[in-house]
Amino acid sequence: MAQDVILRAYYGLPLDEEQLKIFKVLTKGKGKYIPGQVKNEAVLVFNARSGKSFLVSVIALYEATRDTWKRYVAKNEDVYICVVATRELQAKMIIQGVSISQIQNKLGHMY
Secondary structure, eight states, rough: OOHHHHHHHHHTTTHHHHHHHHHHHHHTTOOOOTTTTTOOOOOOOOOOOHHHHHHHHHHHHHHTTOOGGGSSSOOOOOOOOOOOOOSSHHHHHHHHOHHHHHHHHHHHTOO
16 A cells, blocks of 8 residues: 555655555655655655565656657667666566566556
8 A cells, every 4th residue: 555655646646535644654744745746756765575676666667658758869769767776686576577467466456
């Protein structure tokens, strides 16, 4: 549920009352949520085994497929999405996206 709230808040998607409560807990009441306003950066601090790799893979996949970046790319120019990881295994997991089926299963309930 927290990952849903993080993604929704970052991309300005609507939050219901329960999600808004979670957002306030996650940001310790200091975060500003404005519906419809997409953020351009986020600093997230998670504990070990909290789904960081999965969340980053979802964001990278989404950002890589958005048309927003077309104005910055010349025709026939290659586009790269950089994901930084502390270990090679972690990087491979992120790049592989923890598998497309898992992404579909996890995101299927969000929309």
